[in-house]
Every structure is written in C-alpha cells, then in structure tokens.
Amino acid sequence: MQLGMIGLGRMGANLVRRLMRDGHECVVYDHNVDAIKALADEGAIASGSIADLKAKLDGPRAVWVMVPAGDITTSVIEELATTLDSDDIVIDGGNSYYRDDIRHAKRLSEKGIHLIDCGTSGGVWGLERGYCLMIGGETEPVARVEAIFKTIAPGFESAERTPGREGAIAPSEMGYLHCGPNGAGHFVKMVHNGIEYGMMASIAEGLNIIRNADIGTRIEKGDAETAPLAEPEFYQYDIDVAEVTEVWRRGSVVGSWLVDLTAEALHESPDLADYSGRVSDSGEGRWTSIAAIDEGVPAPVLSAALYSRFASRDLSKFADQALSAMRKEFGGHDEKPAS
Numbered sequence: 001m002q003l004g005m006i007g008l009g010r011m012g013a014n015l016v017r018r019l020m021r022d023g024h025e026c027v028v029y030d031h032n033v034d035a036i037k038a039l040a041d042e043g044a045i046a047s048g049s050i051a052d053l054k055a056k057l058d059g060p061r062a063v064w065v066m067v068p069a070g071d072i073t074t075s076v077i078e079e080l081a082t083t084l085d086s087d088d089i090v091i092d093g094g095n096s097y098y099r100d101d102i103r104h105a106k107r108l109s110e111k112g113i114h115l116i117d118c119g120t121s122g123g124v125w126g127l128e129r130g131y132c133l134m135i136g137g138e139t140e141p142v143a144r145v146e147a148i149f150k151t152i153a154p155g156f157e158s159a160e161r162t163p164g165r166e167g168a169i170a171p172s173e174m175g176y177l178h179c180g181p182n183g184a185g186h187f188v189k190m191v192h193n194g195i196e197y198g199m200m201a202s203i204a205e206g207l208n209i210i211r212n213a214d215i216g217t218r219i220e221k222g223d224a225e226t227a228p229l230a231e232p233e234f235y236q237y238d239i240d241v242a243e244v245t246e247v248w249r250r251g252s253v254v255g256s257w258l259v260d261l262t263a264e265a266l267h268e269s270p271d272l273a274d275y276s277g278r279v280s281d282s283g284e285g286r287w288t289s290i291a292a293i294d295e296g297v298p299a300p301v302l303s304a305a306l307y308s309r310f311a312s313r314d315l316s317k318f319a320d321q322a323l324s325a326m327r328k329e330f331g332g333h334d335e336k337p338a339s
C-alpha cells in the first residue's frame with residue numbers, strides 16, 4: 001500500500017527501506033533535502049513539503065510521523081491537522097508521551113482525521129530484524145493500515161511459538177499488537193523503555209561488581225577510599241569482563257539481546273574508554289515512574305535505574321558534597337577536598 005513518511009532520520013529512513021523492500025510505495029519528506037534525495041535514489045517518491053506529500057498520496061491517506069517526541073511531533077501533527085482530509089490516518093511512530101497522543105487525537109479528530117500511536121522498538125537494528133510495534137487507536141483505522149504493520153514487524157519466524165499456543169497466528173506473534181485506544185500503544189512502549197532502563201542497569205551493575213573483584217589487591221596497595229576489607233583475600237580475581245559477557249550469551253539465564261550488544265561493545269573496547277559514563281534519558285523512564293506513582297504500584301527497580309542515570313551526570317555532585325560535609329562536621333572525619 002501507499003504510505004507517507006515524515007522524518008527521515010535513522011528510524012524513519014529504515015522504516016521506508018523495509019516497506020519498499022516489501023513492495024509498498026513511500027512518499028517521503030524531511031527538512032533535510034539530502035535525506036529525501038538518498039531515499040528517492042532508492043526508489044521513494046520525494047516531496048518538498050507536507051502539502052506536497054499530501055498531494056502525492058491517494059486518499060484516504062496514511063502518513064507516518066517519525067520525528068523527535070515533544071514539541072517537534074506536536075508541530076508536525078498540527079500542520080497535518082490543517083493539511084490532511086477527513087478519514088486520513090496519522091501514525092505517530094516516535095516515542096511520544098501517551099498523554100500527548102490523547103491531545104493529538106482530539107485535535108486531529110476535529111477534522112475527522114484518525115491518530116494511531118505506535119511505539120516502535122528495534123533501534124538501528126530494525127531494518128534487518130524488524131520492529132516491535134505497540135499500537136493505540138480506533139479499531140477501523142488500525143485494521144486499515146495492518147499491511148504496513150505486518151511488513152515493519154519482525155514476523156512470526158522471529159521467535160519460537162510459545163508452547164501451548166496453537167491455531168491462527170495472532171498479530172502479537174508477528175510482532176505488532178493493537179493495545180487499546182489512543183495512548184495505549186505509547187503507554188506500553190513507555191513501560192517497555194522503563195524495563196529497558198532496569199535491565200540495562202542490572203547488567204551494568206553486575207559487570208561492575210565482577211570488574212572490581214580484584215579490589216583486595218588494590219587495597220593492599222593502599223589506593224582504595226573505602227574501609228579496609230576485612231578479608232581482602234576474597235577479592236583477588238582479575239576477571240575478563242568481556243569474556244564473561246561472551247559466555248553469558250550461551251545458555252545462561254541472563255542471556256539476551258542487551259547482553260549480546262554489551263559483549264560486542266566490550267570486544268571493541270574492553271575498557272569502554274570511548275564512553276564518558278554520562279547516560280542520557282529521553283523521558284520514558286521518568287514517565288514510567290510517574291505512572292507507577294499515580295497507580296500506587298511499587299516499581300523500585302525501574303525507579304532506581306532511572307535515578308542511577310541521573311547520578312551518572314553531575315547533578316548528584318552537590319548531594320555528595322553535602323554528605324562529605326556532614327561526615328566531617330559530626331565526626332571530624334578527614335574528607336577529600338575538592339581537587
């Protein structure tokens with residue numbers, strides 16, 4: 001079928017490539033003319049504006065928006081609200097906050113345009129592996145663009161069938177799921193990313209414990225800041241962390257795509273020297289914690305993982321200085337001065 005794509009960054013461009021490979025026709029638009037030209041050279045139909053994109057699509061249209069969440073998505077949706085026709089469909093495939101979807105759906109519905117929110121997971125690997133799609137919106141428009149979701153998703157063969165499941169293959173078994181009305185798709189994607197934070201943090205923390213299993217040798221050399229280890233002989237292991245991730249990839253309980261990717265990164269750079277250690281976040285971990293608080297549902301692991309990202313930046317510095325100051329004040333302890 002035909003699809004318009006607005007936003008030709010890594011995700012948008014690869015979605016277009018995957019769609020074209022499967023015979024879909026894509027009309028593409030981006031602020032960056034080079035990005036449009038690159039895809040036009042690969043067979044997409046170039047457009048010079050959102051109005052031009054509309055003119056090049058047959059109605060009722062389907063337009064996928066793949067731009068950064070927040071103000072940019074809102075402004076593109078606003079332009080679509082004034083440009084598209086009744087019964088056209090807008091699919092927001094970015095990482096929008098599900099509450100924005102509810103607002104955007106209302107705005108588009110004033111013109112009879114349908115919004116589908118579509119959490120899209122798979123990152124830079126999605127072109128080959130396919131993308132896991134978490135979808136929200138009205139039933140009819142979602143069904144109308146199902147061929148698009150089917151192509152973009154990884155497909156039934158991407159995982160072994162869950163034992164006990166039989167009969168017709170469900171969409172979830174192909175890698176896309178209509179989760180509920182507007183916002184439901186991005187709600188599920190939000191929590192998916194909250195889980196992503198927790199899994200990433202636990203792998204990273206565990207590897208750090210292994211990396212420091214030689215701390216007994218370092219304390220003997222007197223360069224540790226901690227209380228002396230009672231039994232330094234138990235921490236004398238110089239373990240190759242890269243090799244640990246490699247072995248965990250084979251048959252271990254924690255084996256996963258995240259461990260695969262960690263093994264790859266450690267193979268390229270055993271000390272991870274190219275990384276400052278400051279970890280960014282785009283919002284979904286925060287929104288997951290807010291949802292947990294609103295629901296009164298405990299989510300200590302996901303919240304701790306979010307806070308450890310904050311701690312990775314300089315924003316924990318003042319709290320650490322305050323700790324140091326208090327320790328010195330009440331105990332006269334010798335705290336390290338600022339360097």
Ligand SMILES: O=C(O)[C@H](O)[C@@H](O)[C@H](O)[C@H](O)COP(=O)(O)O
Pocket residue numbers: 095120121122123193196280281282283284285
């Ligand atoms: O499922 C995915 O493909 C990822 O979650 C993807 O959405 C992306 O990597 C996040 O945008 C990173 O999120 P943070 O910037 O919050 O880490």
